Amino acid sequence: MASPIDPSHSTPTNEPPVQVSDDAQGYYVPGEPLVDPRTPTGPIKDRWTTRKFENRLVNPANRRKLSIIIVGTGLAGGAAAATLGEAGYNVKSFCYQDSPRRAHSIAAQGGINAAKNYKEDGDSTHRLFYDTVKGGDYRSRESNVYRLAEVSANIIDQCVAQGVPFAREYGGLLDNRSFGGVQVSRTFYARGQTGQQLLIGAYQAMERQVAAGTVTEYTRHEMLELIVADGRARGIIARNMVTGEIETHLADVVVLASGGYGNVFYLSTNAMGSNVTATWRAHRKGAYFANPCYTQIHPTCIPVSGSHQSKLTLMSESLRNDGRIWVPKKKADCDKDPRQIPEQDRDYYLERIYPSFGNLVPRDIASRGAKNVCDEGRGVGPEVDGVRRGVYLDFADSIARLGEDAVREKYGNLFDMYKQITGENPYExxxxxxxxxxYTMGGLWVDYDLQSSIPGLFVTGEANFSDHGANRLGASALMQGLADGYFVLPNTIREYLADGPFDALDESHPAVAEAKKSVEDRVQHFLSTNGTRSVDSYHRELGNIMWEYCGMERTEDGLKKAIDLIRGLREDFWRNVKVLGTADSLNQSLEKAGRVADFFELGELMCIDALNRRESCGGHFRAESQTEDGEALRHDDQFAYVAAWEFGGDGAQPVLHKEDLVYTAIEMKQRSYK
Amino acid sequence: MAVSGLLFIAFVLMHMYGNLKAFGGHDSYNTYAEHLRTFGEPILPREGLLWILRLGLIVALIAHVASALALWHRAGTARSTKYVAKKNLGSSFSSRTMRWGGITLLLFVVWHLLHFTIVKINPAGGATNDPYNLLVDSFQEWWMTILYLVAMAALGLHLHHGTWSSLQTLGWTSSAAARTRAKVAGWVVAIVIAGGFSLVPLFVLFGVID
Amino acid sequence: MKVTLKIWRQPDAASPGAMHTYEVDKVSEDMSFLEMLDVLNEQLNAQGEDPVAFDSDCREGICGMCGLMINGQAHGPEVTTTCQLHMRSFKDGDEIVVEPWRSDAFPVLKDLVVDRGALDRIIQAGGFISVNTGSAPEAHSVPVPRDDAVRAFSAAACIGCGACVAACPNGSASLFLGAKITHLGELPQGQPERHSRVVDMVAQHDHEGFGGCTNIGECTAACPKEIPLDVISQLNRDLRTALVHGR
Incomplete structure (x- = not known):
C-alpha cells in the first residue's frame, strides 16, 4: 500500500474536479451534475454487507410471479440467469447465438483474479481493490471496485463446486499465477481457456434452471428495442432471427448483459456478432452512456493480412516476457527477411525508450509504441492500404538462451495458433x-446497485461502465462478469422487485406499440432502400475512421474530423445501403445493418467523449495531454469524473452529466514506467 | 450387441477348436463330433448339450441381429439427407463393413447350416452321414474352399472391429492400457479365428487332409 | 487464386435445397475459409443475389458456432474449426463442396445454418452439477488429484460445435455426450449425480434422434479439440455401472 489510509473512515482524499478546457464545445449540452442515488456510506469494507442487509427481500412465494428479462448469456448474463432462476424468479434469457454457450466470454484466455491469498504473498481484498483502482487510472468508483474485490473469492468457490477444471498443483490444490504485471499470484486459470471453462460452468448452471422450468431461453433472438412504460423498463422487442418475427417480451425488470462495443472499430478481438444495439437502444430510451471513449487496445494481436480481414486474434501478452519487440531502423529494410537484418540495424524501441521496463511496459504504452513506429513508415509485414502495420516479436534470443524446447513448453499453443493463422513458423x-x-471499459451508467438511469433497467458485465475505470487489468473481466451475475445483481435487484409485480402491461400499451412499430419501420427501411453498398463496406469504413482518429492516440483536430466523417458516412448509409432478402426469414445482412446503424451513433458519441476529455488516462491517450517524455498525463483536478451522456434526440446534441469520483480509501497517484 | 457378440466369439473359438480335430484324422474328428452329442449323458438326453448351445446361439443371434437392425435404422433416421461428399478418415475398413459384412456372414451361416447340419450337401455326391468325409469331400472342390475363405475373411473383419467395439461398449477400455489391449485383442481374435478356420479347407484342398 | 464452390442452398427449413456452383477469384491464401465466404457474399450482394447464410461468431476457434462440411470433412482438411481453416490449405483451381452438418437432430434453418438446440437439451437433462449460487464450500476444501483435473479439463475442452455428429456415419452425438460425462465424472464434485446424469443424458440423446455409437472413431478424427474416443468408453462404463446399480 502506498499510503496507510485507514479504510474505515470516509473523508475524501481528493478535491472535486473543475474542468477548465472545453474542447467539445458545440458538440454537447452541459447537463446537471450526477450523483449516484444509491451510493453506499460508512467504512468501505462494510458497505456491501450493509447494502445486502438494507436491500429488501422478496418472499420466496412471490418470486415466481416476478419476471426478469436478461439479454446476453455470457458470464454476467448466464450467471445471473442461473442464480435468479435458482432463487425462483421467472427468467427469460435472450441471446443472438444458437446457444447460450457461445457468448464471447468464452474467448477469454488468461484467467480470473480473486483475492484468495492462497500463495500467502500478501494479497488481500484491499490489495486487489487497490490494484484495480490504480490499474483503472483512478477513473472508477471505489465502492464498486471494493465490492468486486470482496466477492472475488466467492466466485472461485462457486466455480470449483460447479466443476470448473482449474489448473491444480500436484497436491491437488488450485494453482495461481501472476498476471498483467501485478506482484502477487492471484490469477486462477484453466490452461489458456479460462473464459471457456467459466462460461461452460455458468451455462450448465443456467441449463439446469431451464430444465427446472425457472429459465426460458430464447436463442437466435436479438433485442432491438427497449420498452419503457410509465417510467419503468418493462420489456424488450426482439427479432426471432430464424422466422423474422418481431416479438414483444414483457417483464417486471430488464437486465442487459450484452457485452462491449469494440466492434465499432470493425476489426477487433470481439466476436463477429458482438454489438452495441441492446445498450444503445436503451441509451436512446433514456439510459446514460458513461465514458464511451474508454477502450482497451491490446498490444499482442496477429496483424491484419489484407482487406478481407474480418476479425483480429489476440495472443496472450505473456509472450512479451520472452520475446523482444523491434522494427528496422531504416524504412528500406522493412520488406527484407528479418533474419537478414543485422543487429545494428534493428530498433528495439521499447527497450530503448523504457530501459527499466523494456518490453513489459503496460498494454497502452506498448500499443502506442507500435503505432508510432508504423506511422513513421517502419512497420513490417504485408502492406494493407499502403501501410505496413506490424512489428516483430522476436524469440531468437530466447530460443538461443533457453532452447527451442523450453520455449515450446511455455508458448507452444500460441506459436501453433500463430502458425495456423499466418502460415509462418515463429520458431524460425x-x-x-x-x-x-x-475491451471497452465504458458502458451504460449504473448506480451502485447496477441500475441504470431508467428504473427497472439493470446492466451487468462489460455492458456497464462501473468497475474498470479508464483501463482494465488483465484477468479482471471474467471476475467482474461473474461477480455481477452471481453475487451482486441477485442481491440488488431484489430491492427493486420488492415493489413488484408491477401492473400488468398489455401489448396494446402505447409504449409497447411504439417500440414495436419503430423496429418494424427500421427493418422495412433497410429492406426497401435498395442502394448500392453492402453493410460490411460501411462498417469497415466506419471502423477505419474510429481506428484512425479515436484509436490509440486521439487529438482535438482528429476527433473533430472523425465526427464530420462519421456524420457524412451515416447519412450515406441510410440512403444507400443495400440489404437483400426478406424480413420474415433468416437474414444476416439485415441483422448486420441494424447493428451498424447503432455503431454509427455510438461512434460519434465516443469521439465527442474523447474530445471532451482533454487528458490522458488509461486506454484514452490525448496527444495534447502528455509529459515532456511523451507519457500519458492525467488531469485529476479537471477530469476525475464519470462522463455520463444522455441521449439528446435524433440530430440533437448529447447532454453531459458529470459524476465526480470521490476517493476515501485510496489516494490518487500518477504512474510512471520510465 | 456387445454381449451377444462376445458370446459368438466364445462360440466360434470352440467351433474352430473342434474343426482343427480334422488334423487328427477321420476318427479323431468324428469322435469329437459324436462326443458333442453324447456329452452330459445320462443327465442330459442325446444332443442335449448341443440343443442348449443351439438355443443359446439362436437367442444371441436374434439379439445381435435385432440390435444391428435397430442401430442401422437409427443411423438411417439420424441422417435422412445424405452428404454429397463424405470422406471417412478416422475409421478402419473393418468398422465400416460391419453391416454388409454382417449380412454376408448371416447368409453364410444359413448356407453353412444347410451344408453341414440340416440338409447335408455333399458336392462330390458321396455319403453325408460321415462328418469327416463330408468335410473332406466338400473342400476338395476349389470353389467351395474359396467360398469358405471369403466367408472367413468377412468373419475376420467383423471380429476385428467387433472385439474392440464390444469391449469399448461395455466400458472396459477407459484406460490407455485397456484401450491398447482391446485393440490388440481385436487383431488377435480376428487372425486366430479366421486363420484357424481357414486351415482345414486349405489343407483339404491341397491334399494334406484326405 | 481462384476456387469453385459447390454450396448447399436452402431458403428455409421447410423448402427443399440444392447444390449451387459459384466461382470466387482473387482468393488470398491468408484468408480464412469464412473470410473467403465473406468475399463470395460481397460478390453475391453486388449481383443482387441473396448471400449464403452460415454461422460464425468468435472466429478464433473457441465458441463452436461455425461448422461446415468441406469436401466431405467436418471443418475441412485440417484438425481445427472452420474459422481457423485458411485458404492456404487449398490450391488454385480447386473445387470445394460445402454442405451443412447433416443430422436430423440438427435441422437446416437456411443454407449452411443448422439448429443445434438438441445439444443444449442434452445438457439440460443432466450435464451440470447441482449447486446453487452461494452454497459452495471453500474451494480448497476438496483437493482434486492433478491428473483427474487434467483429464476433466481435456474433456471439458469440447466446444459443442457438432462436428462429431456431422462426421459420424451413424449420426451419433456420443463424443459430445461422453465429453461431458467424463468432465463432470472425473471430479469429486460430480460424484453425487454421476449415475443419474449418465442415464438421463443418454435417454435425452436417444430421444433427440441421434444415432447409436458403433465405436467407429470418425468423431474423434473430426473433433477440432481432439477429444479422445476414450470419453465414450467412460460414458459406457458409467452407464453400465449406473444400470447395474439401478441408477
Whole structure:
C-alpha cells in the first residue's frame, strides 16, 4: 500500500474536479451534475454487507410471479440467469447465438483474479481493490471496485463446486499465477481457456434452471428495442432471427448483459456478432452512456493480412516476457527477411525508450509504441492500404538462451495458433504483432446497485461502465462478469422487485406499440432502400475512421474530423445501403445493418467523449495531454469524473452529466514506467 | 450387441477348436463330433448339450441381429439427407463393413447350416452321414474352399472391429492400457479365428487332409 | 487464386435445397475459409443475389458456432474449426463442396445454418452439477488429484460445435455426450449425480434422434479439440455401472 489510509473512515482524499478546457464545445449540452442515488456510506469494507442487509427481500412465494428479462448469456448474463432462476424468479434469457454457450466470454484466455491469498504473498481484498483502482487510472468508483474485490473469492468457490477444471498443483490444490504485471499470484486459470471453462460452468448452471422450468431461453433472438412504460423498463422487442418475427417480451425488470462495443472499430478481438444495439437502444430510451471513449487496445494481436480481414486474434501478452519487440531502423529494410537484418540495424524501441521496463511496459504504452513506429513508415509485414502495420516479436534470443524446447513448453499453443493463422513458423521467423481493440471499459451508467438511469433497467458485465475505470487489468473481466451475475445483481435487484409485480402491461400499451412499430419501420427501411453498398463496406469504413482518429492516440483536430466523417458516412448509409432478402426469414445482412446503424451513433458519441476529455488516462491517450517524455498525463483536478451522456434526440446534441469520483480509501497517484 | 457378440466369439473359438480335430484324422474328428452329442449323458438326453448351445446361439443371434437392425435404422433416421461428399478418415475398413459384412456372414451361416447340419450337401455326391468325409469331400472342390475363405475373411473383419467395439461398449477400455489391449485383442481374435478356420479347407484342398 | 464452390442452398427449413456452383477469384491464401465466404457474399450482394447464410461468431476457434462440411470433412482438411481453416490449405483451381452438418437432430434453418438446440437439451437433462449460487464450500476444501483435473479439463475442452455428429456415419452425438460425462465424472464434485446424469443424458440423446455409437472413431478424427474416443468408453462404463446399480 502506498499510503496507510485507514479504510474505515470516509473523508475524501481528493478535491472535486473543475474542468477548465472545453474542447467539445458545440458538440454537447452541459447537463446537471450526477450523483449516484444509491451510493453506499460508512467504512468501505462494510458497505456491501450493509447494502445486502438494507436491500429488501422478496418472499420466496412471490418470486415466481416476478419476471426478469436478461439479454446476453455470457458470464454476467448466464450467471445471473442461473442464480435468479435458482432463487425462483421467472427468467427469460435472450441471446443472438444458437446457444447460450457461445457468448464471447468464452474467448477469454488468461484467467480470473480473486483475492484468495492462497500463495500467502500478501494479497488481500484491499490489495486487489487497490490494484484495480490504480490499474483503472483512478477513473472508477471505489465502492464498486471494493465490492468486486470482496466477492472475488466467492466466485472461485462457486466455480470449483460447479466443476470448473482449474489448473491444480500436484497436491491437488488450485494453482495461481501472476498476471498483467501485478506482484502477487492471484490469477486462477484453466490452461489458456479460462473464459471457456467459466462460461461452460455458468451455462450448465443456467441449463439446469431451464430444465427446472425457472429459465426460458430464447436463442437466435436479438433485442432491438427497449420498452419503457410509465417510467419503468418493462420489456424488450426482439427479432426471432430464424422466422423474422418481431416479438414483444414483457417483464417486471430488464437486465442487459450484452457485452462491449469494440466492434465499432470493425476489426477487433470481439466476436463477429458482438454489438452495441441492446445498450444503445436503451441509451436512446433514456439510459446514460458513461465514458464511451474508454477502450482497451491490446498490444499482442496477429496483424491484419489484407482487406478481407474480418476479425483480429489476440495472443496472450505473456509472450512479451520472452520475446523482444523491434522494427528496422531504416524504412528500406522493412520488406527484407528479418533474419537478414543485422543487429545494428534493428530498433528495439521499447527497450530503448523504457530501459527499466523494456518490453513489459503496460498494454497502452506498448500499443502506442507500435503505432508510432508504423506511422513513421517502419512497420513490417504485408502492406494493407499502403501501410505496413506490424512489428516483430522476436524469440531468437530466447530460443538461443533457453532452447527451442523450453520455449515450446511455455508458448507452444500460441506459436501453433500463430502458425495456423499466418502460415509462418515463429520458431524460425520472428512473429509479427500489432495492437487491436480488445475491451471497452465504458458502458451504460449504473448506480451502485447496477441500475441504470431508467428504473427497472439493470446492466451487468462489460455492458456497464462501473468497475474498470479508464483501463482494465488483465484477468479482471471474467471476475467482474461473474461477480455481477452471481453475487451482486441477485442481491440488488431484489430491492427493486420488492415493489413488484408491477401492473400488468398489455401489448396494446402505447409504449409497447411504439417500440414495436419503430423496429418494424427500421427493418422495412433497410429492406426497401435498395442502394448500392453492402453493410460490411460501411462498417469497415466506419471502423477505419474510429481506428484512425479515436484509436490509440486521439487529438482535438482528429476527433473533430472523425465526427464530420462519421456524420457524412451515416447519412450515406441510410440512403444507400443495400440489404437483400426478406424480413420474415433468416437474414444476416439485415441483422448486420441494424447493428451498424447503432455503431454509427455510438461512434460519434465516443469521439465527442474523447474530445471532451482533454487528458490522458488509461486506454484514452490525448496527444495534447502528455509529459515532456511523451507519457500519458492525467488531469485529476479537471477530469476525475464519470462522463455520463444522455441521449439528446435524433440530430440533437448529447447532454453531459458529470459524476465526480470521490476517493476515501485510496489516494490518487500518477504512474510512471520510465 | 456387445454381449451377444462376445458370446459368438466364445462360440466360434470352440467351433474352430473342434474343426482343427480334422488334423487328427477321420476318427479323431468324428469322435469329437459324436462326443458333442453324447456329452452330459445320462443327465442330459442325446444332443442335449448341443440343443442348449443351439438355443443359446439362436437367442444371441436374434439379439445381435435385432440390435444391428435397430442401430442401422437409427443411423438411417439420424441422417435422412445424405452428404454429397463424405470422406471417412478416422475409421478402419473393418468398422465400416460391419453391416454388409454382417449380412454376408448371416447368409453364410444359413448356407453353412444347410451344408453341414440340416440338409447335408455333399458336392462330390458321396455319403453325408460321415462328418469327416463330408468335410473332406466338400473342400476338395476349389470353389467351395474359396467360398469358405471369403466367408472367413468377412468373419475376420467383423471380429476385428467387433472385439474392440464390444469391449469399448461395455466400458472396459477407459484406460490407455485397456484401450491398447482391446485393440490388440481385436487383431488377435480376428487372425486366430479366421486363420484357424481357414486351415482345414486349405489343407483339404491341397491334399494334406484326405 | 481462384476456387469453385459447390454450396448447399436452402431458403428455409421447410423448402427443399440444392447444390449451387459459384466461382470466387482473387482468393488470398491468408484468408480464412469464412473470410473467403465473406468475399463470395460481397460478390453475391453486388449481383443482387441473396448471400449464403452460415454461422460464425468468435472466429478464433473457441465458441463452436461455425461448422461446415468441406469436401466431405467436418471443418475441412485440417484438425481445427472452420474459422481457423485458411485458404492456404487449398490450391488454385480447386473445387470445394460445402454442405451443412447433416443430422436430423440438427435441422437446416437456411443454407449452411443448422439448429443445434438438441445439444443444449442434452445438457439440460443432466450435464451440470447441482449447486446453487452461494452454497459452495471453500474451494480448497476438496483437493482434486492433478491428473483427474487434467483429464476433466481435456474433456471439458469440447466446444459443442457438432462436428462429431456431422462426421459420424451413424449420426451419433456420443463424443459430445461422453465429453461431458467424463468432465463432470472425473471430479469429486460430480460424484453425487454421476449415475443419474449418465442415464438421463443418454435417454435425452436417444430421444433427440441421434444415432447409436458403433465405436467407429470418425468423431474423434473430426473433433477440432481432439477429444479422445476414450470419453465414450467412460460414458459406457458409467452407464453400465449406473444400470447395474439401478441408477
Amino acid at each position: 521467423v520472428p512473429m509479427r504483432i500489432y495492437p487491436a481493440v480488445h
